[in-house]
Amino acid sequence: MKETNVGPRIRRLRESRDYTQEYVAARLGIGATAYGNIERGDVKRITLGRWMEIARVLGVHYSEIFEGMEAPHAPLYRSSSQDLAALVEYFRKDKLLLYELLKNYRELFGKLEQLLQSSNKAIQQVMQMQLEIHQQLLEHRR
Numbered sequence: 001m002k003e004t005n006v007g008p009r010i011r012r013l014r015e016s017r018d019y020t021q022e023y024v025a026a027r028l029g030i031g032a033t034a035y036g037n038i039e040r041g042d043v044k045r046i047t048l049g050r051w052m053e054i055a056r057v058l059g060v061h062y063s064e065i066f067e068g069m070e071a072p073h074a075p076l077y078r079s080s081s082q083d084l085a086a087l088v089e090y091f092r093k094d095k096l097l098l099y100e101l102l103k104n105y106r107e108l109f110g111k112l113e114q115l116l117q118s119s120n121k122a123i124q125q126v127m128q129m130q131l132e133i134h135q136q137l138l139e140h141r142r
Helices: 007-016 021-028 032-040 048-058 062-066 081-141
Strands: none
Touching: 007 032, 007 048, 007 062, 021 032, 021 048, 048 062, 048 081
16 A cells, blocks of 8 residues: 655655754754654645755655655645746756756766877877887897
8 A cells, every 4th residue: 555645754764864853854944843743744735845845855856755655635735836936946956957967977078088099199109119129129139
């Protein structure tokens, strides 16, 4: 049977990081009792923005909080334009981070390619020098 309450999932995520309820509550700017109510499922409505804040504190993507859950009959959160704007901003930041990561990889691979080309040239020069030394030794023996 799938869970319909995210509280136990949040508690497991928190405990797996050895965080106390007090620590998470402080990071969220709420009291420990209010946070405990969230874990127990005693809160009727939580905004998407709050779920995203909880996920950030726990170091997970907010979708992991709801992973494997059965869709509830009543809405889990109330949506607002502010929540939607926060969600758009969240994904915009993800996109920017991904872009920066790809840009850094491109730069890194470009430098790696230059390094490999330099190494190949150095190896070819060493091989050429060895061939010349070998030919000189052969000529000297004759």
